[in-house]
Amino acid sequence: MADRSAQNLFIHNAAQVITPALSTSGPSPALALRVIEDGAVLIIDSKIAALGPTRDLKSDPRVQHVPQLNCTDCVVAPGFVDSHTHLVFAGTRQLEYEKRIQGTSYEEIAASGGGIQETVRQVRRTSEDSLLEAAKQRCREFLDHGTTTLEAKSGYGLDPDNEFKILRVVRRLREDSTLPVEIVSTFLGAHEIPEEFQKDRRGYVNLICSQMIPKVAQENLAEFCDVFCERTVFNLGESRQILLTARQHGLKLKLHADQLTRNGGAQLAVELNAISADHLECIEDRDVEALSHSNVVATLLPGATFHLGKGNYAPARKLIDSGARVALATDFNPGTSPTVNMQMVLSLACSQLHMSPAEAFAAATLGGAMALNRHGDRGSLDPGKAADLAIFDVPDYRLVPYHFGMNHVRAVIKDGQVLFDHWN
């Protein structure tokens, strides 16, 4: 957690201050981006107090008494809210990456004991402290790239001891006062059928429902429950059973839906009123329609499609145009999306998904906050919200996705505190 002493700051002369809003002026609610030229943000007591053109905010009497940060030629934005990451793991999977490049499919690698199972083997033999150290380093990299809130899933343990080990790591990250990133915890015991249950799928689903979920809820180890709903992983019926159990125990719901094949995951998310349905590469028009009439946040993870070398990006345009709520996230994980850089996800969203830079920024901030049920306090620069900001060293927000594959972050502010400023 960040230093909780009250922080005051006047950010001014920014080329642009940008902030998303849920616009209700159209036929259905949509994320819009407000752009303030020569903008300023006033932070009082670690919260956004005011924002607007610099010339207007300068006359606010509170401005005289607070430290100042001149952001000439920079863009000031809400920090990214990365609502889908597999933060805690051991090992990297570059050998599998090389195999995929040579033509072996992700599904073939998984079927031969690679993929998620490979990371599970490594996590099981790694201590909690070692997992913690690696995850801390990754959190610092997320912050360096402008992410101030991120979700962290379990799912590389696949037995009670190891799933809880991962969730304890997430708890320790949340409680670490030297690590000023907001972390939201998700239980994903249903990430894969573990090797020891390959001939007893029902046994593993029962283990999740009867032992793991109750303990996760009782010990407050996670806020969300997620399932990898996929033909070759957990089918629709198993996914429903697990999610209903989680809901009964007070967990909020997420779903890996329709990534590799279309199997009804998005429809299940709508049926169960999940907070988010993630991936959606293979959804059909009827699924777009269902999502657009729901409050489920359609969370798009183009980094995975890119890294897997596939061309079937999720139908972002259809989702947005039909009025669905859209978030963007990294899907950071060692198999299919090994990047912490949300700016790269914006580039993918713009160049490959045909989202405008404004739509992409809104989806990566307020969209992500909605997907984590944090939109009351995070994801935009509305007065009263926590002062979580990323400051980019470009004079137009559109240049962040445009200059792709780079890190444009000059400074990050978390709860009003300047974590670093590469100019000072």
Next chain:
Amino acid sequence: MADRSAQNLFIHNAAQVITPALSTSGPSPALALRVIEDGAVLIIDSKIAALGPTRDLKSDPRVQHVPQLNCTDCVVAPGFVDSHTHLVFAGTRQLEYEKRIQGTSYEEIAASGGGIQETVRQVRRTSEDSLLEAAKQRCREFLDHGTTTLEAKSGYGLDPDNEFKILRVVRRLREDSTLPVEIVSTFLGAHEIPEEFQKDRRGYVNLICSQMIPKVAQENLAEFCDVFCERTVFNLGESRQILLTARQHGLKLKLHADQLTRNGGAQLAVELNAISADHLECIEDRDVEALSHSNVVATLLPGATFHLGKGNYAPARKLIDSGARVALATDFNPGTSPTVNMQMVLSLACSQLHMSPAEAFAAATLGGAMALNRHGDRGSLDPGKAADLAIFDVPDYRLVPYHFGMNHVRAVIKDGQVLFDHWN
């Protein structure tokens, strides 16, 4: 230019030292990558003196007397040689980027006076000194991302005064002792038909051939001549005329070939024995065949395909498998590839072009050096070559493209001099 005083350095304990080589063991010459585990590099008098396992090099008597750089958990590689950039320009084109995302094609934007013409208007009204300052800043960004040699084209002036203005900027960059990057100059007056010659194409081709090329050669303003050979730009006959004139004046040849349509550019490159044919997104099997039987370096620019949101990446696999010489470059420019990060180009090459990480590294170093006729002195860590190195903060070279959209460079060494080292 870098500090020309003789530099000595012993780099050791690297997780891997990698260096490409032109292997002639197969049916046709191909780029291969040599990987030395726990490797070391000895630099004497700013040149590579030796490389090998740390335990072997430690006993070299010269090691005792030189500064040391411990590279535990890092990869040591030749600096990137980025053989295709449009380094010198004014303005950015994010509005055009937004239009393309919304569905307007690159060709439509060009036909309506946008695209290259927009940058030409901005370059013409920008002073030589302002262009120089902007280009210097970009050179520093290239160095920060591990590029130690880069090509710089003119092509945003399109009249003698402005083309020569750009080439003078390139010369001043080359002569700037504070800027330790190697720069190779290319004349690309034939980048587009300027607006004032739209009704007199022949007039512009004559201007290039009778005035611009002779002066470029006479004043030694460029080493290469390049042409954008494309149905809507310079056709095959015009391209041949310009390149033949350039050759007569002693310039080496490059060609923007078959990018947007297949129009015979690659075949022309082979016919004229050009040093490189660049882009090649639309080549057919007969063009692959022709290139594979030539010494023309097939220079692939996947950043442009990505940024344009197109799916037709160049057929890298066919080119490599048929024995063509392949280079990778950024195509850095404000319209179609606004990135300086060769690591991102590696990710594109691996994920989208199905090049192995080893092939991609070789193409981005020795391949680039071959495309600039610098392979005698740059592009690999062979003893006797200039000591240009990039050091990556990952323990396996495959992790550089794998962790996409990021900058893994920990340190850069140019002519034996440590330019920066983020660890020290």
